[in-house]
Amino acid sequence: MEKFVRLTAKACPLMIPNLNTDQILPARYLKWPRSKGLGSVLFYDFRRDVDGHERADFPLNQNIYRDARILLAERNFGGGSSREAAVYALYDHGFRCVIAPSFGDIFAQNAVKNGLVTAVVTAAEVAELAAAVSADPTQEMNVDLERQTISCSNRSCAFTIDPVNRNQLLNGWDDVDLTDNYRERIVAFRSNDRALRPWVTPKTR
Amino acid sequence: MSEPRTLIDKLWLAHEIARREDGAALLWVDRHYVHEGSFHAFSQMKARGRIAAEPQLTFGVADHYVPTRGRGKDIANAEIAAMVRNLETNAAENHIMLFGLRDPRQGIVHVVGPEQGLTLPGLLVVCGDSHTSTHGAFGAYAFGIGASEVAHVLMTQTLWQKKPKRMRIVVDGKAAVGIASKDIALAIIARIGADGAQGHAIEFAGTAIQALSMEGRMTLCNMSIEAGGRCGMVAPDATTFTYINDRPYAPKGADFEQAIEAWSTLVSDTDAVFDRDVTIDATCIAPIVTWGTTPDDALPVDARAPDPSRESDATRAKYVREALDYMGITPGTKLTDIAVDRVFIGSCTNARIEDLRAAAAVLAGRVSKVPGLVSPGSSTVKRQAEEEGLDRIFRDAGLEWADSGCSMCVGINGDLVPSGERCASTTNRNFRGRQGPGARTHLMSPAMVAAAAVSGHLADVRPLLAGRKP
Numbered sequence: 001m002e003k004f005v006r007l008t009a010k011a012c013p014l015m016i017p018n019l020n021t022d023q024i025l026p027a028r029y030l031k032w033p034r035s036k037g038l039g040s041v042l043f044y045d046f047r048r049d050v051d052g053h054e055r056a057d058f059p060l061n062q063n064i065y066r067d068a069r070i071l072l073a074e075r076n077f078g079g080g081s082s083r084e085a086a087v088y089a090l091y092d093h094g095f096r097c098v099i100a101p102s103f104g105d106i107f108a109q110n111a112v113k114n115g116l117v118t119a120v121v122t123a124a125e126v127a128e129l130a131a132a133v134s135a136d137p138t139q140e141m142n143v144d145l146e147r148q149t150i151s152c153s154n155r156s157c158a159f160t161i162d163p164v165n166r167n168q169l170l171n172g173w174d175d176v177d178l179t180d181n182y183r184e185r186i187v188a189f190r191s192n193d194r195a196l197r198p199w200v201t202p203k204t205r
Numbered sequence: 206m207s208e209p210r211t212l213i214d215k216l217w218l219a220h221e222i223a224r225r226e227d228g229a230a231l232l233w234v235d236r237h238y239v240h241e242g243s244f245h246a247f248s249q250m251k252a253r254g255r256i257a258a259e260p261q262l263t264f265g266v267a268d269h270y271v272p273t274r275g276r277g278k279d280i281a282n283a284e285i286a287a288m289v290r291n292l293e294t295n296a297a298e299n300h301i302m303l304f305g306l307r308d309p310r311q312g313i314v315h316v317v318g319p320e321q322g323l324t325l326p327g328l329l330v331v332c333g334d335s336h337t338s339t340h341g342a343f344g345a346y347a348f349g350i351g352a353s354e355v356a357h358v359l360m361t362q363t364l365w366q367k368k369p370k371r372m373r374i375v376v377d378g379k380a381a382v383g384i385a386s387k388d389i390a391l392a393i394i395a396r397i398g399a400d401g402a403q404g405h406a407i408e409f410a411g412t413a414i415q416a417l418s419m420e421g422r423m424t425l426c427n428m429s430i431e432a433g434g435r436c437g438m439v440a441p442d443a444t445t446f447t448y449i450n451d452r453p454y455a456p457k458g459a460d461f462e463q464a465i466e467a468w469s470t471l472v473s474d475t476d477a478v479f480d481r482d483v484t485i486d487a488t489c490i491a492p493i494v495t496w497g498t499t500p501d502d503a504l505p506v507d508a509r510a511p512d513p514s515r516e517s518d519a520t521r522a523k524y525v526r527e528a529l530d531y532m533g534i535t536p537g538t539k540l541t542d543i544a545v546d547r548v549f550i551g552s553c554t555n556a557r558i559e560d561l562r563a564a565a566a567v568l569a570g571r572v573s574k575v576p577g578l579v580s581p582g583s584s585t586v587k588r589q590a591e592e593e594g595l596d597r598i599f600r601d602a603g604l605e606w607a608d609s610g611c612s613m614c615v616g617i618n619g620d621l622v623p624s625g626e627r628c629a630s631t632t633n634r635n636f637r638g639r640q641g642p643g644a645r646t647h648l649m650s651p652a653m654v655a656a657a658a659v660s661g662h663l664a665d666v667r668p669l670l671a672g673r674k675p
Contacts, residue, residue, distance in 0.1 A: 017524055018399060018499045022636045027617045030242060031270075031284055045638050050624070076400040079433060080634060081615075082335040084245065084351035102400055105369075105435045106335055110351035164229040164367050175353070176253065179361045182223055182231055186363055189222045189233055199456035199464040200235050201261055202323055204302055 002115040003172035004145055007096055009069035011141040011152070012059050013130035014043075019073055020080035021107060025089045027081075038085055039092035060093075064137040072130045073100040075123060078107025087114050097143050099126055099150060099159065112165040113175065117145060119159035128155060145170055209474035211371050212440055213406040216346040216471070220329045222363060229365050236323060236340075237263045237358050238314045238332035239301065241270045241288040246333060246355035247295040257299035259362040264323060265296040265303035266314040270618050273580045273607035277307075285618060299359070312583020312609040315339040315553035319423065320585055322452025326441035326468040331358055336553045336633065338429040341438035342422035343445055344471045346406070348436040369435065370480040372405040373473070376413040378487035382675055383667040385563060385650035386421035387555060387631070389413065389485075390428035391493040395503040397483060402434030405481065408473060409439050413487035419448040420557040427554045431500040431633055440472040494540055494663050495635045495648040497528035502635070504540060506653070506665045512536035531637055532645050533627070540663050543647075546626040548577035548604070548658045549640070550651055552614035555631035556582030558589050560651040564631075565595045567655035567669050568602040574661035577604040577654075578620065580612040602658065616641050629657035 016023075029041045047058050054061040060068075071090070077100040078086065087110045090098065097117040108118045121129070132155050133141070141152040145166060148159050167173070179186075194201070210218075220232040237259075239246070250256070257263055270288040272280055280286035289306055296303040304311050310321060315336055318324040330340040330347035333355040340347035350364070358364055374393055394401070407429050409422075417425065422439045429437025439445075446465055449455045456464045491505035504510075510529060513536060516522035529536055534543060550556065550564050561581060579599045581587040587609055590596055596606045613620040614632040616639070622628045624643025631654050632639075635646040647663060652675065656666035 017520075020499075020634075020636050022634065022639050026638055026642070027615050030617060031288060034245060034248070045642055050642070076403075076433070079400060080335065080430075080636060082333055082349040082351050083242075084333075084353060087351070102403055104400075104433070105403055106349055106351060110353065113351065113353035162367060164225075164227050164365075167227050175357050175365055176360055179231065179357065179363055179365070182363075185223050186231075186233075186361065190362075193233060197327070197464075197467065199325070199460045199467075200328065202454040204261065204454060 001172045001174055004096065004115055004117055004169040006142065006144040006146065007069065008140050008142045010065065010067060010137070011070035011072055011129070011133050012065040012068035013072040013133050014059055015072070015074055015130055017074040018076045018079060020104070021078055021083050021086035022080055024078065024086040025083060030083060030085055034088055037092045038089035039094065042089040042093045067094065069094050069096050070141050070143060071095050071098045072126055072133065073098060074126070075101040077103050079104035082106045084110040087111050087116055091116055099129065101126060108162070108165065112168050115169065117143065117161065117169060119143060119150065119161060121150065121157055121159050125157045209477040211473040211477040211479060212344065212408050212438060212471060213346065213369065213371055216327065216329070217368055219327065220346070229367055232329060232364050232366055234331055234358050234362050234364055235262060235328040236330040238318055239263065239265045239355065240268050240314055240334065241292045243333045243355050244288070244291050244295070245352035246359060249353065249356035250359050253360070255360045257301060257359045260300040262362060263301045263359070264318070265292055265301050266317050267292055267304065267306045267311055268313045269611045269615065271306055271610040272618055273610050273612045273620055276608045282619065309584055312585060313553045313556065313611060315427065316557060316582035316586065319343065320452070320583055322449060322455030325449060325455065325464070326445060326471055331364065335430045336427050338434065338436050339423050339427040339553055341426040341429065341436050342419060344438055344441035344468065346436060346438070349430065369406040370404050371408070372402055372434065372481040372483065373408045373410055373479040374483045374485065375411040376409065376485045376487050377411040378413055379416070380413055380487040380490055383492060383652060383670050384490050385652060386417055386424040387650035388490050388493045389487065390425050391495070391500065391503040391648065392490045393485060394428065394432045394500050395493070396485065397432055399431060399499045399501040400433040402429065402432040405434050407432070407434040407437040409437060414439055415442065418559060419444060420559045423557070424554055428633060441468045492653050492666055493649065494653065496532065496534060496540060498531055498635055498637050500633070500635060500648060502528060506540055506663060508540055510534050510536060510538045510540060541665065542662065544627070544662045545575055545629045545647070545657050547575050547622065547628050548573065548654050549613040549628055549630040549632065550654055551578065551580035551612045552632040553582065554633040555651050556580060556586065558586050560631065561586065561590050561595050563675065564651040564655040565598040566673055566675050567652050567666060568659065569598050571602060571659040573603045573658035575658060577658055578607055578613055579604050580607045581609050583609050604658070613640055615639065622646070629654045629663065
């Protein structure tokens with residue numbers, strides 16, 4: 001997994017609460033293989049009208065925000081379905097960090113596995129950041145995961161992130177490689193547990 | 206003496222293999238359910254040249270993409286057929302037992318697992334589906350995971366997790382006639398919010414919860430994720446053990462006796478402390494419907510839709526205005542004045558036999574004023590309903606009796622609510638576009654969906670139950 005230490009990039013405000021994973025990636029695109037790239041269908045039903053034309057008033061359709069790599073959002077971003085493809089869509093579009101007051105638990109977990117930072121700030125802070133960006137969309141925002149700070153123009157604020165997620169992102173750890181180092185302990189747990197809870201393994205064969 | 210522990214503390218401890226300095230723990234997974242949507246994870250595993258580590262603890266179910274009509278024939282849509290075939294191939298290559306499209310036990314994963322006796326108390330259950338919280342009804346630690354985590358479980362039978370905070374929701378008192386587990390769930394979500402339980406494991410307790418059947422508990426735990434909680438659970442008791450007894454893959458004989466002894470310790474200790482406590486009076490719960498685009502937009506059916514001009518908070522007013530606009534509802538409308546275009550009875554939330562009976566009790570001898578689809582939670586539920594004659598009641602009422610799958614809850618098998626149409630639905634998410642682009646969803650209990658069907662608009666089921674056995 002790609003490490004994340006700090007990022008300086010343009011930010012896009014998308015100030016809508018409860019942008020659940022059905023909004024981030026509508027279910028009809030879940031069949032798409034990752035190799036196809038899911039960036040083009042990110043927020044599809046917000047971005048496009050029934051005829052498939054871009055809606056001009058949607059921020060991501062404005063040229064100034066097309067290369068944004070930081071997304072500013074409202075509370076409960078990524079709630080709902082566990083579809084990791086919602087993270088793929090954000091990532092494939094170019095986003096590496098979402099800043100919001102709260103995130104769905106499963107989404108936040110999926111994000112870290114793919115190198116996407118979920119930075120938690122207060123509702124007032126994200127509103128201020130969004131206002132600053134809207135005032136000058138050309139400016140770049142800085143997200144520093146080591147120091148857990150966000151800054152742009154003359155504003156800066158601290159953000160929180162689960163320390164476990166922060167560790168994984170800073171180090172670019174791969175979970176499976178990490179777990180393979182615990183193989184002996186897993187084997188020991190398994191054999192002990194089988195004796196302790198024999199009823200766990202169903203008799204299927 | 207050790208510190209008093211909550212149920213989640215006990216479940217966590219029983220599965221912890223190792224703990225890192227940063228607080229992450231490596232947990233053993235007892236049960237892993239996979240479905241057609243798990244294809245990303247199988248691809249990730251294949252890319253590493255690995256196969257499933259513990260196939261005897263892994264079970265496949267075809268549910269998300271399966272057609273609910275024309276079962277037995279080849280699937281007409283090539284893309285959907287490929288999704289179902291892909292699961293068959295992945296299961297076969299990894300020696301995973303599959304409840305596939307043509308299996309008489311096929312159904313929705315969160316219905317089939319418990320029904321087959323695969324979901325048991327004390328287990329750590331995961332699946333690449335957020336409604337895995339359903340299995341917490343057995344006193345299991347059950348939660349939804351994403352594709353990378355599914356791949357990790359497939360390859361190692363373990364998962365890195367950080368321990369959630371503990372929330373106890375106590376529901377005491379006797380709910381009135383016509384009040385279902387779904388109403389309790391929606392009342393809780395309306396109270397704490399769609400993100401109210403984020404970061405928490407929920408334990409549901411209290412006399413109203415103890416009084417629920419296993420199916421009622423499953424509906425409740427299923428909806429935990431709609432309150433933001435990745436898992437919800439109910440301590441196992443005699444109701445749980447009776448349900449499990451004699452299920453096909455449940456432990457038998459001495460194993461079962463030993464298991465019950467272990468399961469009986471899965472209760473929160475008397476003095477155990479929770480990070481958050483919520484109390485709800487079941488006697489005050491009325492039939493509930495949603496009016497907006499998140500599950501916490503829920504009100505008693507005799508209320509009126511909110512009016513953004515009366516909201517003191519500007520952000521809230523904007524949200525309400527946009528939600529009502531999407532839903533096509535005039536501010537302040539009486540909810541019972543909202544006409545529906547169709548109904549759907551189905552999903553992992555509310556398509557078990559008791560749900561079908563509750564809907565049928567309202568529909569018997571009546572005719573639906575709108576078209577509708579009934580998709581049983583599993584093929585087993587379907588057969589049982591047919592033995593009980595429930596299918597006749599649905600058909601005679603004018604509703605379509607279909608096969609089992611996720612169907613119109615998520616629409617990816619092609620069962621969609623047309624754009625702009627309004628659907629009274631027993632499902633779990635009233636999100637924009639959830640049942641199809643432009644679809645308008647109102648969540649409610651199966652009996653309330655039946656009431657909407659025979660009334661042609663959102664309606665209180667209670668008067669319709671007069672003189673009937675609910």
